[in-house]
Amino acid sequence: xxxxxxxxxxxxxxxxxxxxxxxxxxxxxxxxxxxxxxxxxxxxxxxxxxxxxxxxxxxxxxxxxxxxxxxxxxxxxxxxxxxxxxxxxxxxxxxxxxxxxxxxxxxxxxxxxxxxxxxxxxxxxxxxxxxxxxxxxxxxxxxxxxxxxxxxxxxxxxxxxxxxxxxxxxxxxxxxxxxxxxxxxxxxxxxxxxxxxxxxxxxxxxxxxxxxxxxxxxxxxxxxxxxxxxxxxxxxxxxxxxxxxxxxxxxxxxxxxxxxxxxxxxxxxxxxxxxxxxxxxxxxxxxxxxxxxxxxxxxxxxxxxxxxxxxxxxxxxxxxxxxx
Numbered sequence: 001x002x003x004x005x006x007x008x009x010x011x012x013x014x015x016x017x018x019x020x021x022x023x024x025x026x027x028x029x030x031x032x033x034x035x036x037x038x039x040x041x042x043x044x045x046x047x048x049x050x051x052x053x054x055x056x057x058x059x060x061x062x063x064x065x066x067x068x069x070x071x072x073x074x075x076x077x078x079x080x081x082x083x084x085x086x087x088x089x090x091x092x093x094x095x096x097x098x099x100x101x102x103x104x105x106x107x108x109x110x111x112x113x114x115x116x117x118x119x120x121x122x123x124x125x126x127x128x129x130x131x132x133x134x135x136x137x138x139x140x141x142x143x144x145x146x147x148x149x150x151x152x153x154x155x156x157x158x159x160x161x162x163x164x165x166x167x168x169x170x171x172x173x174x175x176x177x178x179x180x181x182x183x184x185x186x187x188x189x190x191x192x193x194x195x196x197x198x199x200x201x202x203x204x205x206x207x208x209x210x211x212x213x214x215x216x217x218x219x220x221x222x223x224x225x226x227x228x229x230x231x232x233x234x235x236x237x238x239x240x241x242x243x244x245x246x247x248x249x250x251x252x253x254x255x256x257x258x259x260x261x262x263x264x265x266x267x268x269x270x271x272x273x274x275x276x277x278x279x280x281x282x283x284x285x286x287x288x289x290x291x292x293x294x295x296x297x298x299x300x301x302x303x304x305x306x307x308x309x310x311x312x313x314x315x316x317x318x319x320x321x322x323x324x
Contacts, residue, residue: 011042011125012322013117015106015314016161017188017289018280020248021226023204023255024219025155030171030226032180032233033161036188037317038106040114042121044129047097054081056102058114067095079150080115084122087146092130100125106314115150116158119143120321128323136163136320137176153201165320169230182233184241187290187297188280188312189269189304191261195285200257207255218251225251242275242291249278257283265309272296272303287312 014035021031047053052070054063059078070085081102089095102121104114120143127134134142140163144156157170160177167184168177208215225244232240249266252258262279266288269277273296280289288309292300301311 009129011121013162024222029223034167035165036314040104040117042125043101044125045099051097054100084119088126166318190310193285197282200282200284245276268303268307272300
């Protein structure tokens with residue numbers, strides 16, 4: 001439970017990775033995801049006036065608003081942030097102003113869930129600042145509701161990952177994910193190009209409309225992989241999990257969300273000894289993940305760098321949102 005009511009509060013959240021289940025998750029199929037130890041913090045301090053002053057390393061300039069403006073049209077800059085403020089403003093009667101400072105330990109170009117972290121961190125931080133008692137389940141419900149006002153097709157897995165932490169099994173509509181006691185050793189590699197997640201989801205939606213049976217078959221097969229992968233993680237059979245990652249990549253290529261660069265990097269990682277390698281996220285750019293062990297990790301890192309990839313220094317963490 002969040003039970004802090006101070007003049008100053010900091011919400012800290014991890015990033016996220018999709019492990020298996022991309023795109024299928026949007027249509028209600030299960031997925032596996034994980035929190036990673038790149039941190040985003042939302043620092044809040046009460047003011048003596050009604051102004052809300054927002055500073056973020058993602059914005060070029062300081063944003064200024066108040067609670068009345070927040071309930072109006074969402075500003076183009078920081079849509080997820082202002083949507084979160086609108087969501088939590090409905091729950092508080094105290095309209096004291098506040099200073100907000102948002103700092104991220106990971107670049108938004110990596111696709112590690114900065115939007116979900118900002119959303120959950122803002123709601124959790126404001127709740128704590130004004131004395132609201134929220135469980136993680138309540139926080140997730142509010143964060144997901146907020147995200148849907150910006151991205152109406154969102155599955156919610158990213159919010160579930162950053163709030164609950166660890167490796168999770170999740171399906172759209174769940175009130176909370178199933179946490180899995182597993183810690184696969186994953187390398188995260190940025191492909192060099194930023195993906196447009198909304199555009200990739202739109203492309204897959206178009207294929208769903210024009211080739212529904214074929215796409216549904218891919219999603220159903222992906223769901224079977226997710227169930228098998230869930231069991232392999234529970235039993236710590238990471239060699240099997242790696243093979244299932246490779247099968248998942250095949251389905252993502254069938255959906256048309258891979259790029260030549262992602263495919264090249266994935267092939268290089270496998271040839272260097274990775275137990276499995278695949279896209280993580282919507283595709284079209286951003287990151288791939290490679291499952292390694294202590295022996296082959298240096299070779300895989302070298303192969304990815306030589307092929308033009310950028311290794312993101314991160315690892316799975318069991319910690320979700322925290323308030324201090």
